[in-house]
Amino acid sequence: MPTLLIVDDDDAFREGLAETLADLGHQVVQAASGREALEQLSGAAPGAIFLDFRLPDMDGLAVLEAMRRQRPGDLPPVVMLTAYATSENTIGAMGLGAFEHLTKPVGRAAIAALLDTLFPAMEAAIAAPAGDGAFGDEAASGQARLLGASDAMRAVQKTLGRAAASDATVLITGETGTGKEVAARVLHAASQRRNGPFVAVNCAAIPHELLESELFGHARGAYTGAVQERAGLIAQADGGTVFLDEIGDMPALMQAKLLRVLQEREVMPLGASRPLPVDVRVVAATHRDLAAMVADSAFRNDLMYRLNVIPLRLPALRERSADIVPLAGHFLAQACALGGRSMRLSAAAQHLLAQHAWPGNVRELKNAIDRVCALAPSALIDAADFGFLLQPSDRAASPVSAELLDLPLAQAVEQVERALIVHALALAAGNRSDAARRLGISRQSLYTKLASLGIG
Numbered sequence: 103m104p105t106l107l108i109v110d111d112d113d114a115f116r117e118g119l120a121e122t123l124a125d126l127g128h129q130v131v132q133a134a135s136g137r138e139a140l141e142q143l144s145g146a147a148p149g150a151i152f153l154d155f156r157l158p159d160m161d162g163l164a165v166l167e168a169m170r171r172q173r174p175g176d177l178p179p180v181v182m183l184t185a186y187a188t189s190e191n192t193i194g195a196m197g198l199g200a201f202e203h204l205t206k207p208v209g210r211a212a213i214a215a216l217l218d219t220l221f222p223a224m225e226a227a228i229a230a231p232a233g234d235g236a237f238g239d240e241a242a243s244g245q246a247r248l249l250g251a252s253d254a255m256r257a258v259q260k261t262l263g264r265a266a267a268s269d270a271t272v273l274i275t276g277e278t279g280t281g282k283e284v285a286a287r288v289l290h291a292a293s294q295r296r297n298g299p300f301v302a303v304n305c306a307a308i309p310h311e312l313l314e315s316e317l318f319g320h321a322r323g324a325y326t327g328a329v330q331e332r333a334g335l336i337a338q339a340d341g342g343t344v345f346l347d348e349i350g351d352m353p354a355l356m357q358a359k360l361l362r363v364l365q366e367r368e369v370m371p372l373g374a375s376r377p378l379p380v381d382v383r384v385v386a387a388t389h390r391d392l393a394a395m396v397a398d399s400a401f402r403n404d405l406m407y408r409l410n411v412i413p414l415r416l417p418a419l420r421e422r423s424a425d426i427v428p429l430a431g432h433f434l435a436q437a438c439a440l441g442g443r444s445m446r447l448s449a450a451a452q453h454l455l456a457q458h459a460w461p462g463n464v465r466e467l468k469n470a471i472d473r474v475c476a477l478a479p480s481a482l483i484d485a486a487d488f489g490f491l492l493q494p495s496d497r498a499a500s501p502v503s504a505e506l507l508d509l510p511l512a513q514a515v516e517q518v519e520r521a522l523i524v525h526a527l528a529l530a531a532g533n534r535s536d537a538a539r540r541l542g543i544s545r546q547s548l549y550t551k552l553a554s555l556g557i558g
């Protein structure tokens with residue numbers, strides 16, 4: 103069995119891990135600082151290294167980088183350990199070629215499973231480092247953060263870190279509002295291209311007749327009004343990343359031209375006689391099922407394969423409910439900081455948020471928090487403050503029920519008014535001023551309506 107090196111300054115943790123590894127049949131050597139670890143590594147290489155993020159003399163990522171320099175090409179697999187996993191340290195570690203990123207405490211079963219995957223994989227090449235390894239600097243400085251500590255998001259962050267260390271094309275899929283654009287920005291910021299431009303293009307938002315010239319540029323005189331030649335968005339991303347959002351909405355002609363960019367690394371501006379070389383990384387995203395579109399001949403098969411080199415699927419928020427309350431807390435702190443207020447979520451509010459289906463995913467959660475932060479009457483946000491959240495069944499249904507459609511207009515309007523008022527009163531626990539505020543009408547008009555509708 104290979105010898106394993108544990109690098110951690112926490113004696114109790116290090117001894118505990120050493121005992122578990124010895125129990126599982128491994129020889130163990132230990133180091134309590136980055137310097138000691140590098141000294142150990144100058145001798146015979148261990149089979150794998152367990153490396154803590156926080157060491158008294160050096161940051162764990164800096165130790166990992168120094169190890170890579172010390173043993174280029176034959177560094178054993180490194181498992182990073184942290185007491186507090188963040189998206190930045192996960193992406194940073196994986197981008198530097200770490201084999202795994204684990205959160206302390208690490209149970210015996212998890213270690214046994216890790217060793218099982220580790221040793222067959224020992225021959226596998228470790229991903230090449232990206233640039234100088236200054237991962238997540240932009241992300242950490244608040245530019246773009248892909249938050250989430252659920253298992254599903256940790257897996258996404260690890261794939262993203264590995265993808266950032268390569269230059270391969272990435273296809274990001276996921277429902278609306280799951281953070282596809284955030285992921286693309288974080289990927290760019292963690293990649294070697296981070297000092298180059300990041301150009302985001304929403305293929306669905308640009309009219310089809312303009313898309314070709316927007317994306318690929320045009321030569322002078324290419325069409326009436328093209329008085330000057332113009333570089334397209336892909337060429338503007340030269341040296342950086344172009345993010346093609348809603349790629350499933352790209353018309354067939356554009357799909358063929360994009361294929362050329364991916365295959366030949368050149369763009370053909372509209373009306374130009376010669377193609378232009380471009381050095382861009384393409385990251386595409388869609389909420390559509392591209393495979394189904396290929397089956398319906400609505401998307402080119404060859405383009406889908408060219409785009410899908412590294413697939414990254416962002417899970418819907420309901421698939422990672424462990425993230426809901428922490429994300430809500432994060433957005434609340436952000437909104438409060440902007441509004442200069444200090445607010446908290448009651449236990450009932452947290453419960454309601456955790457139970458909600460979030461069809462609009464993280465975007466819907468952020469909007470909901472921004473809204474209550476602006477409107478909630480007290481510093482303690484309660485479940486009733488989220489009364490505006492629609493249930494999935496409400497969304498799926500037509501806004502007008504079949505029974506209402508059969509009624510004369512005045513009667514239908516009366517029924518809708520009654521339902522809204524009863525709902526607002528229930529949310530306001532019978533407080534009429536509060537109900538009027540929720541309905542956006544004056545207290546006086548609420549009284550008038552209550553009387554005319556016969557609501558007591």
Ligand SMILES: Nc1ncnc2c1ncn2[C@@H]1O[C@H](COP(=O)(O)OP(=O)(O)OP(=O)(O)O)[C@@H](O)[C@H]1O
Pocket residue numbers: 247248249250276277278279280281282283284285347389464465468
């Ligand atoms: N993991 C996350 N951490 C922090 N913020 C997030 C996360 N995911 C999404 N957001 C926030 O949610 C909003 C929507 O994110 P984004 O635009 O990236 O979603 P999308 O999947 O690209 O949506 P669409 O498909 O509608 O374009 C943004 O305000 C973004 O900051």
